[in-house]
Amino acid sequence: DAGVTQSPTHLIKTRGQHVTLRCSPISGHKSVSWYQQVLGQGPQFIFQYYEKEERGRGNFPDRFSARQFPNYSSELNVNALLLGDSALYLCASSLIRVDNSPLHFGNGTRLTVT
Amino acid sequence: LAKTTQPISMDSYEGQEVNITCSHNNIATNDYITWYQQFPSQGPRFIIQGYKTKVTNEVASLFIPADRKSSTLSLPRVSLSDTAVYYCLVGDVSNTGKLIFGQGTTLQVKP
Numbered sequence: 222d223a224g225v226t227q228s229p230t231h232l233i234k235t236r237g238q239h240v241t242l243r244c245s246p247i248s249g250h251k252s253v254s255w256y257q258q259v260l261g262q263g264p265q266f267i268f269q270y271y272e273k274e275e276r277g278r279g280n281f282p283d284r285f286s287a288r289q290f291p292n293y294s295s296e297l298n299v300n301a302l303l304l305g306d307s308a309l310y311l312c313a314s315s316l317i318r319v320d321n322s323p324l325h326f327g328n329g330t331r332l333t334v335t
Numbered sequence: 336l337a338k339t340t341q342p343i344s345m346d347s348y349e350g351q352e353v354n355i356t357c358s359h360n361n362i363a364t365n366d367y368i369t370w371y372q373q374f375p376s377q378g379p380r381f382i383i384q385g386y387k388t389k390v391t392n393e394v395a396s397l398f399i400p401a402d403r404k405s406s407t408l409s410l411p412r413v414s415l416s417d418t419a420v421y422y423c424l425v426g427d428v429s430n431t432g433k434l435i436f437g438q439g440t441t442l443q444v445k446p
Contacts (some may be wrong), residue, residue: 225378254433262438263422263436263438263439266433266434266435269433279433309376323369323384324379324381326371326379326380327378328376328377328378329376329378331376
């Protein structure tokens, strides 16, 4: 079975631009979470979506938004990019409403903002 | 969500057993303890999860004392390929999907 897939794997953008990152969860997983990982630090939670609804949001500005589609795939959008948005963006999927099922992460999208 | 404290780094040699301890004094009744492994430029990979006592799978063991205020990840006979960052997390992931990662423990396995 395929794991969590993310696209693109690498991306270079200029300050002020907009970016869309995509994620396909493991088949059967209905929850998708997004994390930002800056070099040298642990991942930081951005959003969780389940059944197309936002179920959790981390401490990120409104420039960050996301959505989940009927097939449970998800997009993360970041507007007005800043240099500080350069990071590895990780998507994770999980079964929800199952007793503490662990998150399964993709290998991320490396975003570089110049 | 409970905050965790773990050593920033550890060194070991191939073939040795490695124990990484994590403190989580404010763990809640519904919280599980989960460990992830991360290699450079990859997403974290689930290793093991437990609630109390001892859990063992094909790659690791997790020891949790009765008060659940700490936990120890045990990696038997490590190899060079076990060099990675190991994260200890506590929380009820099924609730919001939000996990709080600390800085993790960077394990360096030497030949």
